[in-house]
Amino acid sequence: MKAQMWNRREWITETDPKKLKDKYQALLIESGFRIENFIEKYFEPYGYTALWLLSESHFAIHTFPEENKTYIEISSCVKKQFDRFINREKSAICQTLKT
Numbered sequence: 001m002k003a004q005m006w007n008r009r010e011w012i013t014e015t016d017p018k019k020l021k022d023k024y025q026a027l028l029i030e031s032g033f034r035i036e037n038f039i040e041k042y043f044e045p046y047g048y049t050a051l052w053l054l055s056e057s058h059f060a061i062h063t064f065p066e067e068n069k070t071y072i073e074i075s076s077c078v079k080k081q082f083d084r085f086i087n088r089e090k091s092a093i094c095q096t097l098k099t
Helices: 017-030 081-096
Strands: 004-011 037-042 048-054 057-064 069-076
Touching: 004 037, 004 081, 017 037, 017 048, 017 057, 017 081
Parallel strands: none
Antiparallel strands: 004 069, 037 048, 048 057, 057 069
């Protein structure tokens, strides 16, 4: 087996921790990732960080509500799940724009 990683990082405008957690937890599961652990931290006066430890690597969220943006990053050593996640995320964004 050849060591290989796929990675995507981007900035999004959603900063609500519950919405982010629910959306991305569902996307990870639907994409076939196996969640090994989850940790989250709420910062005062604002801010949120969450990390999903996946059997296939990790997914992270870091909010910056004072700037109305959130940084997300996914890394995976399995291309199949990675591609599914990216495609499902794009599809979810398209559905949001249509409503």
